[in-house]
Amino acid sequence: MARLAGVSSATVSIVLSGRTDTTIRISPETRARVVQAAESLGFMPNPAAQMLAQGRSRLIALFYFGDTFPYEREHQFYLSLLGIEREASRQDYNVLLITRGQSAEKRSIYAAGGNMLRLADGAILMGPLESPDELARLVEDGYPFIYIGRRQVPGYEIDWVVSDYIQAGYEGARHVLGLGHRRLGFVWNDSRTEEVRDRQRGIERAAAEVAGAELVAMPQGILTDAGQMERALRESGISALLCAGQASVRASLTRLDELGVRVPADLSVVALSFDEGRQWPWPALRPTHVRHPESLVGERAVQALIARLDGTVEGPQHWRIPCEFVIGNSTAPR
Amino acid sequence: MARLAGVSSATVSIVLSGRTDTTIRISPETRARVVQAAESLGFMPNPAAQMLAQGRSRLIALFYFGDTFPYEREHQFYLSLLGIEREASRQDYNVLLITRGQSAEKRSIYAAGGNMLRLADGAILMGPLESPDELARLVEDGYPFIYIGRRQVPGYEIDWVVSDYIQAGYEGARHVLGLGHRRLGFVWNDSRTEEVRDRQRGIERAAAEVAGAELVAMPQGILTDAGQMERALRESGISALLCAGQASVRASLTRLDELGVRVPADLSVVALSFDEGRQWPWPALRPTHVRHPESLVGERAVQALIARLDGTVEGPQHWRIPCEFVIGNSTAPR
DNA sequence: CTGAAAGCGCTTACAG
DNA sequence: CTGAAAGCGCTTACAG
Numbered sequence: 040m041a042r043l044a045g046v047s048s049a050t051v052s053i054v055l056s057g058r059t060d061t062t063i064r065i066s067p068e069t070r071a072r073v074v075q076a077a078e079s080l081g082f083m084p085n086p087a088a089q090m091l092a093q094g095r096s097r098l099i100a101l102f103y104f105g106d107t108f109p110y111e112r113e114h115q116f117y118l119s120l121l122g123i124e125r126e127a128s129r130q131d132y133n134v135l136l137i138t139r140g141q142s143a144e145k146r147s148i149y150a151a152g153g154n155m156l157r158l159a160d161g162a163i164l165m166g167p168l169e170s171p172d173e174l175a176r177l178v179e180d181g182y183p184f185i186y187i188g189r190r191q192v193p194g195y196e197i198d199w200v201v202s203d204y205i206q207a208g209y210e211g212a213r214h215v216l217g218l219g220h221r222r223l224g225f226v227w228n229d230s231r232t233e234e235v236r237d238r239q240r241g242i243e244r245a246a247a248e249v250a251g252a253e254l255v256a257m258p259q260g261i262l263t264d265a266g267q268m269e270r271a272l273r274e275s276g277i278s279a280l281l282c283a284g285q286a287s288v289r290a291s292l293t294r295l296d297e298l299g300v301r302v303p304a305d306l307s308v309v310a311l312s313f314d315e316g317r318q319w320p321w322p323a324l325r326p327t328h329v330r331h332p333e334s335l336v337g338e339r340a341v342q343a344l345i346a347r348l349d350g351t352v353e354g355p356q357h358w359r360i361p362c363e364f365v366i367g368n369s370t371a372p373r
Numbered sequence: 374m375a376r377l378a379g380v381s382s383a384t385v386s387i388v389l390s391g392r393t394d395t396t397i398r399i400s401p402e403t404r405a406r407v408v409q410a411a412e413s414l415g416f417m418p419n420p421a422a423q424m425l426a427q428g429r430s431r432l433i434a435l436f437y438f439g440d441t442f443p444y445e446r447e448h449q450f451y452l453s454l455l456g457i458e459r460e461a462s463r464q465d466y467n468v469l470l471i472t473r474g475q476s477a478e479k480r481s482i483y484a485a486g487g488n489m490l491r492l493a494d495g496a497i498l499m500g501p502l503e504s505p506d507e508l509a510r511l512v513e514d515g516y517p518f519i520y521i522g523r524r525q526v527p528g529y530e531i532d533w534v535v536s537d538y539i540q541a542g543y544e545g546a547r548h549v550l551g552l553g554h555r556r557l558g559f560v561w562n563d564s565r566t567e568e569v570r571d572r573q574r575g576i577e578r579a580a581a582e583v584a585g586a587e588l589v590a591m592p593q594g595i596l597t598d599a600g601q602m603e604r605a606l607r608e609s610g611i612s613a614l615l616c617a618g619q620a621s622v623r624a625s626l627t628r629l630d631e632l633g634v635r636v637p638a639d640l641s642v643v644a645l646s647f648d649e650g651r652q653w654p655w656p657a658l659r660p661t662h663v664r665h666p667e668s669l670v671g672e673r674a675v676q677a678l679i680a681r682l683d684g685t686v687e688g689p690q691h692w693r694i695p696c697e698f699v700i701g702n703s704t705a706p707r
Numbered sequence: 708c709t710g711a712a713a714g715c716g717c718t719t720a721c722a723g
Numbered sequence: 724c725t726g727a728a729a730g731c732g733c734t735t736a737c738a739g
Binding site: 427 | 731733735
């Protein structure tokens with residue numbers, strides 16, 4: 040310890056932590072002596088001991104539900120992570136990635152090593168949630184967390200931050216409605232997550248505002264089978280197709296290519312999520328799409344968590360981060 | 374504590390940690406009683422206390438040198454991170470992202486909160502290293518770490534894991550040499566990192582094996598200025614251009630487009646690093662390129678670190694992970 | 708086979 | 724203005 044080189048013990052703690060709020064004042068000489076001793080010895084407080092004594096770690100845990108990252112989500116995850124990392128850095132927090140004891144089959148917070156969450160002051164949770172049970176337990180334990188993605192836990196109000204998928208659906212639908220389309224289709228590739236539901240909700244809202252507008256249900260099979268796509272187009276009579284994300288817009292365009300359906304001449308297509316950085320197989324087609332602010336979502340999640348930790352907020356925090364609508368050439372007047 | 378529900382105290386620790394290696398044996402009844410008590414109370418050991426007592430955390434710290442991620446490196450970083458995360462999960466480690474106290478100007482391990490490294494059992498370091506001083510200190514302190522990227526610290530031998538950039542340069546050069554090219558150019562966009570040097574070394578090695586082959590120095594200006602590119606091509610007389618990475622191959626092709634130089638008819642171009650997932654502005658051109666195994670590098674780094682922690686290895690560990698050479702249509706016989 | 712004690716290295720009231 | 728004590732919640736030898 041530096042106490043050998045200096046003279047005190049608790050003094051070291053106070054000096055090195057730089058606390059001035061305390062009633063205790065320390066002479067500049069002592070302070071200097073301690074600092075110098077610590078420096079010459081290369082002394083650094085043991086963080087585990089600090090955490091134990093203080094009961095705080097300045098750590099934010101990050102937990103991803105779901106086994107591995109499908110590529111489409113991968114990028115979203117990465118951008119969110121970047122935002123989380125950046126904001127954590129600003130706020131002087133470190134980020135703890137919870138990866139331990141996670142088998143491919145079940146991703147569980149309370150699996151082996153799950154108590155690692157407790158090392159952190161709070162957590163940011165992401166990814167497809169199978170069952171809300173673990174969240175319920177977390178809430179009951181009084182553990183602070185934010186979900187990236189709108190999640191519901193029956194009987195509780197949890198905090199969440201999400202890209203505004205309702206807005207995405209709404210603006211996508213408004214756009215094609217403005218172009219004169221009335222019968223709109225909607226497809227998604229993922230399972231029917233809250234994020235998909237929200238897009239649909241947005242579409243329905245826009246449709247409700249325009250006379251004669253209608254959201255027509257499309258079978259999932261159209262993404263994988265050109266025959267089904269053909270039949271669905273014929274039977275539904277849609278003239279615009281709204282795709283939930285990267286995967287569904289690609290699958291749709293591939294099927295449409297196979298059928299010789301021209302975009303946008305025969306059918307307008309909108310991507311309600313789109314990663315502009317990714318390889319795009321149709322060079323001439325710049326899809327009309329929605330750009331989601333994933334890294335802002337990450338930043339906001341950190342801010343929300345810290346607000347919760349500091350107790351500067353009460354009641355549930357629900358943030359929808361606005362997205363940006365980009366008009367390309369995959370949509371045309373009816 | 375579960376000691377209220379159970380009967381013991383240290384027994385709880387032994388039972389819950391599942392240790393059987395100790396000389397101490399505990400009756401199955403006691404064991405069951407403890408487990409049940411812990412379960413009913415929802416008891417989970419405090420990880421900070423465990424770390425302090427055990428002196429181990431099963432945490433791997435991850436530190437990225439360099440202020441923010443340029444997009445080109447971004448993807449590499451992400452893939453490495455994915456590999457690290459996956460292998461850490463397998464090995465039952467969590468990952469600690471060191472982000473705290475990092476200003477844009479200086480990224481320093483020993484900056485505020487730098488002792489957080491000590492929370493982890495060891496670290497994986499990545500990114501452009503300004504000065505090796507901090508690494509030297511780390512070595513002297515006996516702190517175990519692996520660098521992703523070949524780094525030299527004068528006077529010390531440090532562990533590193535890296536994609537085989539020498540092989541990349543070598544295979545790229547062999548390929549165009551095999552096509553009859555003799556005068557080869559090499560450009561890079563980044564600062565002259567070890568990764569760039571290694572590519573060049575590989576090219577030189579290949580050139581040394583073929584009579585008349587020569588690596589011709591190219592000015593950096595060719596990436597930003599078509600005039601300089603034109604002059605350099607004329608004066609150097611190269612017929613093949615090896616580009617270090619994504620950014621330099623894009624910049625080169627853009628300049629060549631401006632000059633009306635046809636690829637590969639007038640000039641063969643090889644990308645010694647390439648991200649196939651990214652948007653590519655030349656649909657007809659599938660570049661001959663090298664695919665780097667970033668996520669394998671991440672996995673290997675974790676393995677190397679754990680080997681170091683377990684003491685199952687002695688002497689420096691230096692791993693070059695093989696990359697894959699992909700022939701496209703940006704190269705043609707001379 | 709089990710319990711009581713010491714110790715991990717800090718921080719935080721609390722006396723001097 | 725500074726020092727000695729207790730405590731954070733575990734684990735690990737060490738007695739019983």
